Every structure is written in C-alpha cells, then in structure tokens.
Amino acid sequence: MLTVAAVLMTSVAGCTLPRGAAMEHEILREQDAQTPSFVHYQVDAALLPAVQHWPAGSGADPVRGWPKGGAGAPGQILARGDMVKLAIWESGENKLLTTPDAPTAALQPSQVSAGGSIFVPYVGPVKVAGLSPEAARQKIQDQVSGMIPSAQVQLEATPGSGNSVDLVGGVAHPGRMPLMDRSLTVLGLISQGGGPSATIENPQVRLMRGGRAYRIAMQRLLDDPALDTGLRPGDKVSVEKDRRYFLALGAAGKQQLINFPKEDLTAIEAVTMAGGINAGRANPKGVLILREYPAAAVRADGKGGPSQQRVVFTMDLTSTDGLFSAQNFTIQPKDLVLATESPLNNTRTVLSLIGSVFGIANTAQNATE
Incomplete structure (x- = not known):
C-alpha cells in the first residue's frame, strides 16, 4: 500500500495538476529578471497616496470631462434660420400699411438671414440675431416710427434648425x-x-x-x-449605458467581463462583484490587479507614475491594512482582477488522490479476502 502511495506522489510531483488559475509566484516570477516586462506594487497604505496622482491607465475612457458654465439668461434669443412674424398697427388718418377697416397689417413671415437680419418693408434689412424677441421688436418699431409715428409693432419668433x-x-x-x-x-x-x-x-x-x-x-x-x-x-x-468594464478571472466566483455599476469602483467592490474569493481554491493573499499604462504615463524614477507600462498590483485580503487599502484602491476600465490559486490546492489534490488510491486498494483487498 505504501509503495502505491509513494509511486503516486512521485508521479504527481513530476506533472502539473489541473488548475483553474495561476499561482501568485508564477505571475510574479519575472519581476526578479534582469529586464522584467512589468513592475510590481503591493497595495497598502503607503502606496495609495502615490497611485491617486498617477495618470489614467490605457483603458480609461478618452471621452471624459465636462464643459463649465451655467445656464444662460431666461428667454429666447434670435438666431439665423429663425422665422419671424411681424404685425404693424397704425392709428390716425394717414396710414401707410393699413386701412380704416383693417388697422393692422400682418407681414409675410421672414427668415433670419445668414447675416442675422430680416427684411422690413419701407425700412430694409434690420439685424435681429442675438437679440431677444422684445429687443428686436423695439428695434424694428423705432425704425418704423421714423415713417409712421403712430405705428406699433408686434413680433413673434419661432426657433429654426440653427x-x-x-x-x-x-x-x-x-x-x-x-x-x-x-x-x-x-x-x-x-x-x-x-x-x-x-x-x-x-x-x-x-x-x-x-x-x-x-x-x-x-x-x-x-x-x-x-x-x-x-x-x-x-x-x-x-x-x-456606461461602457466601462473590468475583467474577472481565476479562482473567483465569476470569470467574465463585468460592467461598472457606478462612477467609481473600488478593488474590494470589484472582488465582491466577481463573486468573492473561492474558499476552496483561491489565495486571499494573492489577489492581483493587472493594468497597462500609456507610454506617456511612465516615470523612470517611479514618482508621479509607474516605472513601466505594465503594472501588477497585489492585494493581501488577510490583513487589516490590505483590506482597508483595497477599499480605497480605485479600479480602472479594462483592469484584470485575478484571484490566484492557493498553494494548498495542490496539497489537497494530492491528498485526495492518495485517499482515493487507498480506498480502491482497501476495496480490492476486502474483495480477495
């Protein structure tokens, strides 16, 4: 029996057991190379103030920002393309546009030209663009009154496509x-x-x-x-809809693309959205966030930005500092949240296999007795 177990353990040692995720040391092994392709940071209280002032990662939405400036003054402002209707009232005996039976003359609607003017009979072009309807009415009435002292002008404007x-x-x-x-x-x-x-x-x-x-x-x-x-x-x-997302992979409850449910998302919230850490598989000390930065964000001294474009952040969710820091570490679009495999998982697999062999051997021994 012991011989069988020894043979099994030797066989397991010589092969890679099936796993659903990489281990932390497998991801980080290259950091000690002479020219590593990434830089590694531990997410803790000392790192957070620095990272908050780094430029955004490559996955950040380029269309952000918002124009400043409040609302304009209440009321309508005339612009080119608007349609303007004029009606001119006349009183007294000498009338130019009206008759005794019809004291008002409704003029044909006029469109505000590209130059911002409308044509008024007997007056000519009058610039009204940029004025309120009341200011435009008063301007036209002042010019009409030069010929018709008793004239009163009504103006109605309908906004056009412009x-x-x-x-x-x-x-x-x-x-x-x-x-x-x-x-x-x-x-x-x-x-x-x-x-x-x-x-x-x-x-x-x-x-x-x-x-x-x-x-x-x-x-x-x-x-x-x-x-x-x-x-x-x-x-x-x-x-x-919010098009931003992050990726959840590894020994977590979910392995999928997850959309941002709100404007700001923390690392601990991302882990929760990914289904949490699988208690039977994941390494709570090795939750990784992989992020790529644009070349312009790289700082050789590591101040004000990462020292390389590819960055791996590690979170330890078994310590108080690690948990608090994860609550304050902001996830960015297209981040990869990776729950690494626990080293104990291989041990459990080996013990399970050994237990199965012992069970099979005992069953065979009982059958021959």
Missing part, C-alpha cells in the same frame, strides 16, 4: 427641441424627453458641442447642480 438642440437617444421621447429658452440645461432637456430609459444602468450623459464630445455620469449631474450646464444651439445630447 436655434435648437438634439436629444439623440436613451430617453423616452428623443428628437429636436427648439431653444425657446436659453436657460434650458442638460437635465432640463432630458426631462423634456421623458427622462432616461429605465433599462440603462448607471446612465452616462454625452454632450457633443463644437466638434468635441464630453461625458459625465448622470448621478454626478444630479448630485452637483453646478455641473448642470446650459445648452447652446447645435448641441447634441444622448443618454447611454
């Missing part, structure tokens, strides 16, 4: 919205569209303006009213 914003998608009612009020903000526009779709988790707001794209989590807009920027003509707004 004085509108587009609510592209991710809401109940997308479409083009005229800027009837320059105090309209991003959240106000989304509200006009019926709010974000209920199926979008951690909705992100994308704003396209002047050839640039911006993105921010809707929750940040709700939490900080100062970020609820005012809209400008031509802006395009959409609500979309």
Whole structure:
C-alpha cells in the first residue's frame, strides 16, 4: 500500500495538476529578471497616496470631462434660420400699411438671414440675431416710427434648425427641441424627453458641442447642480449605458467581463462583484490587479507614475491594512482582477488522490479476502 502511495506522489510531483488559475509566484516570477516586462506594487497604505496622482491607465475612457458654465439668461434669443412674424398697427388718418377697416397689417413671415437680419418693408434689412424677441421688436418699431409715428409693432419668433438642440437617444421621447429658452440645461432637456430609459444602468450623459464630445455620469449631474450646464444651439445630447468594464478571472466566483455599476469602483467592490474569493481554491493573499499604462504615463524614477507600462498590483485580503487599502484602491476600465490559486490546492489534490488510491486498494483487498 505504501509503495502505491509513494509511486503516486512521485508521479504527481513530476506533472502539473489541473488548475483553474495561476499561482501568485508564477505571475510574479519575472519581476526578479534582469529586464522584467512589468513592475510590481503591493497595495497598502503607503502606496495609495502615490497611485491617486498617477495618470489614467490605457483603458480609461478618452471621452471624459465636462464643459463649465451655467445656464444662460431666461428667454429666447434670435438666431439665423429663425422665422419671424411681424404685425404693424397704425392709428390716425394717414396710414401707410393699413386701412380704416383693417388697422393692422400682418407681414409675410421672414427668415433670419445668414447675416442675422430680416427684411422690413419701407425700412430694409434690420439685424435681429442675438437679440431677444422684445429687443428686436423695439428695434424694428423705432425704425418704423421714423415713417409712421403712430405705428406699433408686434413680433413673434419661432426657433429654426440653427436655434435648437438634439436629444439623440436613451430617453423616452428623443428628437429636436427648439431653444425657446436659453436657460434650458442638460437635465432640463432630458426631462423634456421623458427622462432616461429605465433599462440603462448607471446612465452616462454625452454632450457633443463644437466638434468635441464630453461625458459625465448622470448621478454626478444630479448630485452637483453646478455641473448642470446650459445648452447652446447645435448641441447634441444622448443618454447611454456606461461602457466601462473590468475583467474577472481565476479562482473567483465569476470569470467574465463585468460592467461598472457606478462612477467609481473600488478593488474590494470589484472582488465582491466577481463573486468573492473561492474558499476552496483561491489565495486571499494573492489577489492581483493587472493594468497597462500609456507610454506617456511612465516615470523612470517611479514618482508621479509607474516605472513601466505594465503594472501588477497585489492585494493581501488577510490583513487589516490590505483590506482597508483595497477599499480605497480605485479600479480602472479594462483592469484584470485575478484571484490566484492557493498553494494548498495542490496539497489537497494530492491528498485526495492518495485517499482515493487507498480506498480502491482497501476495496480490492476486502474483495480477495
């Protein structure tokens, strides 16, 4: 019996037992090479302040940031492409545009030209772009009064395509919205569209303006009213799902791509989302986070950035410092969270195999007696 066990242990020692993940020392063995291809850091209280000031990793979303500036003044502002309707009232005996039976003259609608003007009969082009409807009305009346002292002018303006914003998608009612009020903000526009779709988790707001794209989590807009920027003509707004993700592999509960459920995600939350550490397989002292940085982020002295592009962070979830540090270490998009295999797993496998052999041998011995 002992001979069989010895033969089995010799056979096991000479081969690699089946595993679902690498061991920590297998991942880190190259760090002692003369020219390692990565740099290794232990996640602890001493590391956290430095890492917080490092540039973002290669997986970070390049479309972030948010334009500053609050909402505009309440009311409409005329712009090129708007349609303007004029009505002129006359009193007294000498009338130029009206008759005694019809004291008002409704002029044909006029579109604000590319130069910002509309044509007024007997006056000529009058520049109205950039004015409120009331200011434009008063300007036209002042010029008409030079010929018709008793004239009173009414003005009605409808925003055109150049004085509108587009609510592209991710809401109940997308479409083009005229800027009837320059105090309209991003959240106000989304509200006009019926709010974000209920199926979008951690909705992100994308704003396209002047050839640039911006993105921010809707929750940040709700939490900080100062970020609820005012809209400008031509802006395009959409609500979309958070496309950021991290990868969970190894001896964890899940091995899959996991989307960010909120704006900021800590390492301990990522481990929890990955199903936690498998008690029978994983090494709680060897939870690794693999991240790649752009070349511009590398610092030869390791200050202000990693000393190499490829970085392996190690977390020890068996110590108080390790757990607290994991709660404050921020996961970045496309990080790989790897739960390494416990060294004890091989021992358990060997003992299990030996136990099976002894069981088979005992069964055979009992059968021959």
